[in-house]
Amino acid sequence: MAVPRRLTPVRRGCVAAALVAAVAAALTAPAAATPGADRDHRGTRAALAAAVRGGVPGATAHARDRHGSWSAAAGVGDLREGTPRGAHDRFRAASITKTFVATVLLQLEAEGRLDLDDTVGAWLPGVVEGHGHDGDRISVRQLLNHTSGIHDYSADPDFDRGLTTPEFFAHRHRTWRPADLVALATRHAPDFAPGRGWAYSNTNYVVAGMVIEKVTGRPYGDEVRDRIINPLHLRATSVPGTAPTLPRPSSRAYSKLSGTAGSRTYDVTELNPSMAGAAGELISDAADLNRFYTALLRGDLLPPEQLAAMKRTVPARGKGSAGGRYGLGLLRLELPCGTVVWGHGGGIHGSLSLALTTTGGGHALTFHFNGDWAGGQDRVLAAEFCGA
Numbered sequence: 001m002a003v004p005r006r007l008t009p010v011r012r013g014c015v016a017a018a019l020v021a022a023v024a025a026a027l028t029a030p031a032a033a034t035p036g037a038d039r040d041h042r043g044t045r046a047a048l049a050a051a052v053r054g055g056v057p058g059a060t061a062h063a064r065d066r067h068g069s070w071s072a073a074a075g076v077g078d079l080r081e082g083t084p085r086g087a088h089d090r091f092r093a094a095s096i097t098k099t100f101v102a103t104v105l106l107q108l109e110a111e112g113r114l115d116l117d118d119t120v121g122a123w124l125p126g127v128v129e130g131h132g133h134d135g136d137r138i139s140v141r142q143l144l145n146h147t148s149g150i151h152d153y154s155a156d157p158d159f160d161r162g163l164t165t166p167e168f169f170a171h172r173h174r175t176w177r178p179a180d181l182v183a184l185a186t187r188h189a190p191d192f193a194p195g196r197g198w199a200y201s202n203t204n205y206v207v208a209g210m211v212i213e214k215v216t217g218r219p220y221g222d223e224v225r226d227r228i229i230n231p232l233h234l235r236a237t238s239v240p241g242t243a244p245t246l247p248r249p250s251s252r253a254y255s256k257l258s259g260t261a262g263s264r265t266y267d268v269t270e271l272n273p274s275m276a277g278a279a280g281e282l283i284s285d286a287a288d289l290n291r292f293y294t295a296l297l298r299g300d301l302l303p304p305e306q307l308a309a310m311k312r313t314v315p316a317r318g319k320g321s322a323g324g325r326y327g328l329g330l331l332r333l334e335l336p337c338g339t340v341v342w343g344h345g346g347g348i349h350g351s352l353s354l355a356l357t358t359t360g361g362g363h364a365l366t367f368h369f370n371g372d373w374a375g376g377q378d379r380v381l382a383a384e385f386c387g388a
Contacts, residue, residue, distance in 0.1 A: 041070050043383035044365070048074040051369060051376030055261055057254055058085030061367035062286035063384060064294060071287065077251030077370065079265070090236050090250045090285045091368045092273070094346030096355055097239075097282035098205050102144045102329025103296060104212055104223045106306040114215050116141040116309070116328075120148075120207060123214045127179070128207060130186035138194045140211060143204040144328040145314055149192040152201040153184040163275060164258050168349070172271040175242050181206045181277060198314055198326065202279035205329075209278025220278050232295055236285035244270045246283065251370045253350025261373050268349040280348060286366035289355040293343050297361035311342070337386035347372060354381065 041063055048059040051074070058075030071087035108114050120128050120143065121136035128135035133150060142148040153159060162171045185203040192199070209220035216223055221239030229237050238247070246253075246269060253269040273281035284292075295301055302310065313325035313332050324333040327342075333356070334340050343356035354377055355366040365384045369377075 041072070041384065043387060044380060045072050045074075047376065047379040047383040048072060048367065050379060051075075051374060054374055054376050056369040056371045056374035056376065058251055058370050059367060059380075060085050060087055060089045060091075060251075060286055061365065061380070062087070062290055063363075063365045064290050065363040069287070079252065079254065079267075085251055085370065086249045088236070088249055088285055088287065089368070089370075090247055090283055091353060091370065092246070092253070092280075092346070092348045092351045093282040093284045093289065093353055093355075094276065094280040094348040094351060095202075096284070096289060096344045096346040096353060097276070097278065097280045099296070099329040099344050100224050100228055100282060100292070101205055101208050101212070101220060101278050102310060103301055104220065104227055105140065105144065105208060106302050106310055106328065107227055108212070108215055110303050110306050114140065114211070116144070120211070123211050124207065127182060127210065128186065132189045133186045134194075140208070141328065142194055143208045143211075145198075145326055146200050146204055146316075147195050147198055147314060148201070148204055149190040149194050149197065149199070150201050150203045150207070151185045151188040151191055152199070153181045153203045153206070156184045156187065159184055163349075166257050166266070168255075168257055168266075168268065168271075172268070172349075173244060174275070175272055176274040176277065178206050178210050178277055181275075182210075198316055200316075202276070205279040206277050212278075221281075224282075228292065228301065232288075232291055234284065234288040234291060236283075237288045237292075238283050240273050240281055240283055242272050242274050244272050254371045255350045256373045259373075265371075271349055273348075276348060280346060286355075286368060289353075289366040290357070290364040293355055293357040293366075294361040294364050297342060297357050297359065335382070335386055339385045341385060352377065356381070356385070358385075 048061055051059050057079055058077050060073045062071045073085040073087040075085050077083050077085045109116055117139050119136050120138045138148045212220040212223055224239055252267055254265050255268045256263050257266050299307055310328040310330050313327045316324055316326040324331055330342055331344050332342055340359050341356040346353045350372050352372055353368040357364040367380050
């Protein structure tokens, strides 16, 4: 799969397919002779610098392995002031939110409060209806592995135009209720019948967040905070709701707003993240995301039965795919050097991120670019996990 050089922010993540398509290039890269041999992360540092030379304003990264933790940054965090990126910058993690949401639902299943094979209609009667959508035929499990067929609201032409072009500045502070986003999706026909295909749809996780609230009587973000963020002491991680700013330390976020890499660069740092909701509103930093995925893959957040269910994958070969396999809010990639990694990518206005961890949680990497049009993610991934 080719790496796209022209990225549309909304179609890359928060509100769209955020599996970071550039990962696919790593799947066809030459295999390294000695996987994971770069103990000093020199190759990863060089790949971050290469991404900056290739056009991304700045990059930040954190890795954890048996040798300890490592952080680095390259490029600038503020183009106007020329200030550097910080190794501990917070950023919009976008669709990485999906793994947190899936984890909460799996915890609720382990507690006997719902079954993943419950229908959406049983919990949310009449919510997923219209133009062929039928919540009574869709399971919660199908929401989480993107086999529901529910149309992606971010592909709605009016929504897309209002947030991926310079019209963004007229709409970026608008508050979107989850029901508003689902209504956008159901204006269109389903992508396929439930269980008959795979297509990345942010609507799936907006609905999943609504299910959490129905089951618990609390907003999904409160459950994420109390079940994951606080127990793991993820001090840089938050579910912002409608708050438009990034907490410090952080960089500015930059977008071409549907332009080419050589077109005007816009500062898109401030936005109302309700446009993403449970599909992608999370804010975090690289170290926190490594801590989360390490705990998840080691079995610290889910009983064995639920973790096994999360890792039960289906081929992800359609819209939004990076050519790997997708479980329940979790992407599986097998690299050319033989290393298998699990995690998720995220893309939202001015932000591209990727968080991946080896199967046992022994080696984790998260990195983030504060520009949504640049490539180079594949080089960072191959350098860290394959020593390439």
